[in-house]
Amino acid sequence: MHPETRFRALFDSAYPALLRYACHRGLTGPDAEDLVAGTLEIAWRRIDEVPVDDPLPWLYAVARNLWRNQLRRDGRRRSILTRYRASLSPQADGDPGGLSPGALRAAMASLSDDDQEVLRLVAWDGLTPAAVSRVLDCTPVAARSRLHRARARLATALGLDPGSQQPRPSRHKQGDSYRSTEVHG
Amino acid sequence: MISLDDDLLAALRAARPVPETEPAASSPEARAMLARILGSGRAPGEPGQSRQPGRPRRSRRLLIALPAGAAAAAAAVVLGISLVAPASRNAPVNSHQGRSRTLAATPAMRLLASVAQVAARQPAPRVKDSQFVYVATMVADGTGAPHLRQTWLSVSNLCDTGLLKEPALGVSEPLPGGAKCPDRGSLGNPTYRLLASLPTDPHALLNMIYAHIHTRAGGQSADYQAFDAIGTLLRETIAPPRVSAALYQAAALIPGVTKVADVADATGRRGVAVEFRYTRPGGECIFQNAPGHPLPPRSKIAARCAAQIAKEHARPVTETIQWIFDKTTLRMIGEIDSNPGAYTKHYETAVIQRAVVDSAGDMPPGH
Numbered sequence: 001m002h003p004e005t006r007f008r009a010l011f012d013s014a015y016p017a018l019l020r021y022a023c024h025r026g027l028t029g030p031d032a033e034d035l036v037a038g039t040l041e042i043a044w045r046r047i048d049e050v051p052v053d054d055p056l057p058w059l060y061a062v063a064r065n066l067w068r069n070q071l072r073r074d075g076r077r078r079s080i081l082t083r084y085r086a087s088l089s090p091q092a093d094g095d096p097g098g099l100s101p102g103a104l105r106a107a108m109a110s111l112s113d114d115d116q117e118v119l120r121l122v123a124w125d126g127l128t129p130a131a132v133s134r135v136l137d138c139t140p141v142a143a144r145s146r147l148h149r150a151r152a153r154l155a156t157a158l159g160l161d162p163g164s165q166q167p168r169p170s171r172h173k174q175g176d177s178y179r180s181t182e183v184h185g
Numbered sequence: 186m187i188s189l190d191d192d193l194l195a196a197l198r199a200a201r202p203v204p205e206t207e208p209a210a211s212s213p214e215a216r217a218m219l220a221r222i223l224g225s226g227r228a229p230g231e232p233g234q235s236r237q238p239g240r241p242r243r244s245r246r247l248l249i250a251l252p253a254g255a256a257a258a259a260a261a262v263v264l265g266i267s268l269v270a271p272a273s274r275n276a277p278v279n280s281h282q283g284r285s286r287t288l289a290a291t292p293a294m295r296l297l298a299s300v301a302q303v304a305a306r307q308p309a310p311r312v313k314d315s316q317f318v319y320v321a322t323m324v325a326d327g328t329g330a331p332h333l334r335q336t337w338l339s340v341s342n343l344c345d346t347g348l349l350k351e352p353a354l355g356v357s358e359p360l361p362g363g364a365k366c367p368d369r370g371s372l373g374n375p376t377y378r379l380l381a382s383l384p385t386d387p388h389a390l391l392n393m394i395y396a397h398i399h400t401r402a403g404g405q406s407a408d409y410q411a412f413d414a415i416g417t418l419l420r421e422t423i424a425p426p427r428v429s430a431a432l433y434q435a436a437a438l439i440p441g442v443t444k445v446a447d448v449a450d451a452t453g454r455r456g457v458a459v460e461f462r463y464t465r466p467g468g469e470c471i472f473q474n475a476p477g478h479p480l481p482p483r484s485k486i487a488a489r490c491a492a493q494i495a496k497e498h499a500r501p502v503t504e505t506i507q508w509i510f511d512k513t514t515l516r517m518i519g520e521i522d523s524n525p526g527a528y529t530k531h532y533e534t535a536v537i538q539r540a541v542v543d544s545a546g547d548m549p550p551g552h
Contacts, residue, residue, distance in 0.1 A: 007223070019204060104200040108197070
C-alpha cells in the first residue's frame with residue numbers, strides 16, 4: 001500500500017484514540033492536540049515501523065514518551081502527573097464510602113506514576129496486558145505483574161482489601177498508615 | 186491472576202475522564218492536522234526538522250469555523266495572522282504601542298529594566314554544540330524540605346540525551362528527546378541554540394511569545410501564559426546575554442506585572458520579585474501525595490476535594506508566579522509558583538548554579 005494511503009487510514013483510526021489517550025492523562029484543548037499531532041507526525045515519518053495489525057500500542061508508546069519528556073522538562077508542572085479533575089457527581093457527594101469517580105481518581109493520584117500508567121492503559125485506554133507490554137517495553141509477564149501490583153495498591157489506597165473489593169475493618173487506620181511509593185518524574 | 190473485568194478495574198474504567206466532545210477524525214481540527222502533517226514536505230524515513238522557533242500554535246477557534254476542505258490552505262493564513270494579531274483581549278501589539286511610551290513607568294517595569302541591563306552586561310558564555318547546559322536548583326513543592334534538582338540539557342540538539350537527577354525523589358533518568366532530529370527545541374523546551382536564535386528586540390520577542398501561546402476558553406489569560414512562557418525560557422536554561430535582557434524587557438511589557446519588595450526563595454534567600462497574579466474560576470481539585478508522607482484516608486481526600494471544589498466554585502482562585510532577584514546583583518535567584526487552590530500550595534525553586542559542561546552528568550569545575 002502506498003505510504004500516504006496507509007497513513008491516512010492510520011490517522012482516521014488513531015486520531016480519536018490518541019485524543020482520548022491525551023484526555024486520560026489530563027490534557028485538554030491545544031495541549032491534547034499537540035500531543036496527538038506530535039505522535040502522528042512521528043508515525044508519518046516512521047510509517048514503515050508502525051505495526052500494521054495493531055498500531056495503537058506503538059502509537060501510545062510514542063505519545064507516552066512525548067508526554068513524559070515534556071513533563072520532565074517542565075519541572076514546575078510536575079504535579080500534572082497526578083492532577084485530575086474530580087467531579088462533583090451525586091455519587092461523590094452522597095456516597096463517600098463507595099467507589100465514586102472522585103474517590104477513585106483521588107486514589108489513583110496517590111499512586112506512583114508507573115502504577116497510574118499501567119492502570120490507565122488497561123482501564124482507560126482499553127489495552128490488554130500484552131499490548132501494555134509493547135507500550136511499556138517490557139514482557140507481557142512483567143506487564144501482568146505490574147498491573148497486579150498497581151491494582152493492589154489502588155485497592156489499598158481506597159481502603160479495600162487488595163484481594164477483594166471488601167472494605168477492611170480498620171480501613172481508615174489503614175489509610176492513615178499508607179505510604180505512597182516513590183514518585184517518578 | 187487479575188481478571189481485566191474485575192469490579193475494581195470496571196469501576197476505574199467508569200471513572201475515566203471523558204472528552205468534552207467525542208473526538209472524530211472527520212472534524213475540521215483533525216483534517217487540518219492531517220493536511221499539516223502530510224504537507225510538511227517530509228517524506229517517510231526522512232529525518233525531521235525542528236519546529237521553527239516561535240512558530241505559533243494553531244488557532245483552534247478559527248480552524249473550527251473552516252470547512253474541512255479549506256482548512257489546510259487556510260491554516261497558513263491563520264498562522265500568518267496570529268503572528269501579528271495574537272488572540273488576546275490585551276493584544277500585545279496594542280499593548281506595546283500603548284505602553285512603550287510609558288516604559289519604566291511602574292516599579293515592576295523599572296525593576297525589570299534594571300535586571301535586563303545587568304543581564305545584558307554578563308559575559309557571553311562560550312559554548313560548543315556538543316556541550317550541555319547544567320543547572321542545579323533547590324526545589325520545594327510544599328510537601329517537604331527543599332531538595333536538589335539537577336538537569337543537563339544539550340546546547341544544540343535534544344536528540345543528544347540529557348539527564349535529570351532528583352536524588353530525594355529517587356530520580357536519575359536520561360532526558361531523551363528529539364522526536365525530530367536534530368531538534369534544537371521549541372519555546373516550550375528550549376536549548377541554548379534555540380534561545381540564541383530569538384529576537385533581541387523585546388517587542389518582536391513578545392509578539393512571538395504571544396503567538397506561541399494559546400488562549401483557552403475559560404482558561405488562563407494570554408498575559409498570564411505569556412509571563413509563564415517567558416519563565417519557561419528562563420528556567421533551567423542559559424541564554425546569551427542579549428536574549429536574557431530581551432526576555433526581561435519583554436516581560437516588562439506584559440500588562441499586570443507588579444513588583445514585590447521582599448520575597449524569600451526556596452532556600453530562604455531574600456530578594457526582590459516581580460509577580461503576575463491571575464484569578465481563574467475555581468472547580469479543580471488537585472491532590473498530590475508526597476513520597477514518604479502518609480496518605481489521608483480516602484474518605485478524607487474525597488471530603489476535602491468536594492469541599493475544595495465547592496469552595497472554589499463559590500470563590501475564584503488566584504494563582505501567582507513570582508521571579509525573585511538578588512537585591513544587590515539583580516540576578517534571578519529563584520521562582521515561586523503559588524496555587525492557593527491546590528493541596529500543594531507552592532512550587533519554589535532556588536537557582537544554585539548554571540554552567541556549561543562537556544557531557545551529561547559532568548559537574549562544573551570546582552565540584
